[in-house]
Amino acid sequence: MTANKAVGPTEAIADFVQQADFSTVPVEVRERALAAFVDTVGVAIAGHGDGGFQTLLSTMRPELPTGRATILPTGERTSAMMAALLNGGAGHALDFDDVADQIYGHPSVVLVPVVLAVAEEVGASGRDALTAYALGFEVCCAIAATMQVREHYQRGWHSTATIGVLGATAAAAHLLRLDHTRTRHALGIAASTASGSRQNFGTMTKPLHPGLAARDAVLAAKLASNGFTADPAQLEGPLGYLAMYADSADPSAVARALGNPWELARVGLNVKKYPCCYNTHRTADAILDLVRENPVRPEDIAEIRLTLEPDGFDPLIHRRPQTGLEGKFSPEYVLAAAVLDGKIALASFHDEAVLRPAAQQLLRRVSRHESAVPPIGSGEWEFAYSVVEVETTGGEVVRHRTDVPRGDCRAPLGRDDLEAKFRDCVTFAGTGLDADKLLDELWQLETTGSAGPLLNLSASS
Structure with missing residues (x-):
């Protein structure tokens, strides 16, 4: 053909x-x-x-x-x-x-x-x-x-x-x-x-x-x-x-x-x-893997630093979501929900889940960054990457990087x-x-x- x-x-x-x-x-x-x-x-x-x-x-x-x-x-x-x-x-x-x-x-x-x-x-x-x-x-x-x-x-x-x-x-x-x-x-x-x-x-x-x-x-x-x-x-x-x-x-x-x-x-x-914008999926996998390996309480988190490739935030237009729909395009909320619940599910994007005081407080501790060179790991990446760095109130920093999310054509379900x-x-x-x-x-x-x-x-x- x-x-x-x-x-x-x-x-x-x-x-x-x-x-x-x-x-x-x-x-x-x-x-x-x-x-x-x-x-x-x-x-x-x-x-x-x-x-x-x-x-x-x-x-x-x-x-x-x-x-x-x-x-x-x-x-x-x-x-x-x-x-x-x-x-x-x-x-x-x-x-x-x-x-x-x-x-x-x-x-x-x-x-x-x-x-x-x-x-x-x-x-x-x-x-x-x-x-x-x-x-x-x-x-x-x-x-x-x-x-x-x-x-x-x-x-x-x-x-x-x-x-x-x-x-x-x-x-x-x-x-x-x-x-x-x-x-x-x-x-x-x-x-x-x-x-x-x-x-x-x-x-x-x-x-x-x-x-x-x-x-x-x-x-x-x-x-x-x-x-x-x-x-x-x-x-x-x-x-x-x-x-x-x-x-x-x-x-x-x-x-x-x-x-x-x-x-x-x-x-x-x-x-x-996960039922949210695909540009959040690397971030979701990164934070879920991080908290499984390094259990951390939400109240002990001082900052979550999120770094994506250049233009990686293009579709992620909501920093302070007030609805479930907005939460799907907010990496800040996805990070908060993952930390609070240990998962990202269909129910994560009900309006009441997004508006939880704990979620609204935690998502405000997320900072966005873009870099052509990932802050950890190899300087090479194929399509996109996500690096999540969690700093605790005690000054400890734990990091995780994901380039290929679960379900990607390179890691299919x-x-x-x-x-x-x-x-x-x-x-x-x-x-x-x-x-x-x-x-x-x-x-x-x-x-x-x-x-x-x-x-x-x-x-x-």
Whole structure:
């Protein structure tokens, strides 16, 4: 599936979608796509009780048509567009969904809601769904590589949505069997919807971003399927997507990147062990390991000095969080919760947990620092690092450094850990679903035919 032609990105992606076939997707890619489905369905179900999701659901409920697509947290059926919107919002509500370093964002929370909704609506097979996910992931990575995604992110864009909408549109185009021309139009339509501001991190609007991107991807593909048009070279045009969203870009790089090699096999995904911003995970592991090895009472801590790589605090915009949502983007709170509770769990991000006087007092003793050279250990680091130094009131200093957090693609969670996370998510939702039945169903996705909905949540309780 290597695209070697010197063509623009819109055409290259359309070529890639047309060539996609389950038999040509590497086995490792299929396996990782399946694991991504399992993880994303679990975290979306866990979002059931989140205030943001419940507000989104109650707002949209009067508009919900009947349909074949599953709303994961409730088991209801609706149209593909509405299911994609609601599942994307639920899947990101707890910030527990996976991360891809290549796109500096969360691919599966846009891709899985789109793939699941469209596949259920058109009666596609599980194999079709996994193929659509895999090619959508590749498109996200190729777009991110050509546009220098870190610069895009630093300008304030939430790349989960701005890039995810294009990958998800490619996935939907595959499931809807769009021809080459209509796939290009779908991408052009989707490019005009790309949005998402990082200023809204720590609010209900951040989880809305992937929901809107998922909905817009379905809309773009459906419009194109009915003859709706867009510029067939939108992505590379002088006023197009790359010109608007990238400081610098090499449009020809997309054709070279797609499936050459498959990014899901080359790098993989980072599966979250903690329900908070991924940039806090190294810090969470560092402080949890530190306090296990060096038990210290919160009242004996004079200062916690946190050092990250340059720009490592970019998404961590809350220093004095007052809500659970803000706490997910506050390394100060993550450090305080880890010290106080000895763990970071779903319940760590209830508002009342963040507002505990002990947590509010301790997080004020955290100082932030950035350095290209870590203060301890080797001067080399691959993607990022976190060094936590705890100084006690008696003047003792203990330190710990983490470069690769648990669940990272370089230290992946095993199937047992993934299933344990899924069960925790289903239990946390409190909806009475049978997690083991759902897991059995999900792990068999590759053999699921096209008889109807891919999941049967209503029969799992």
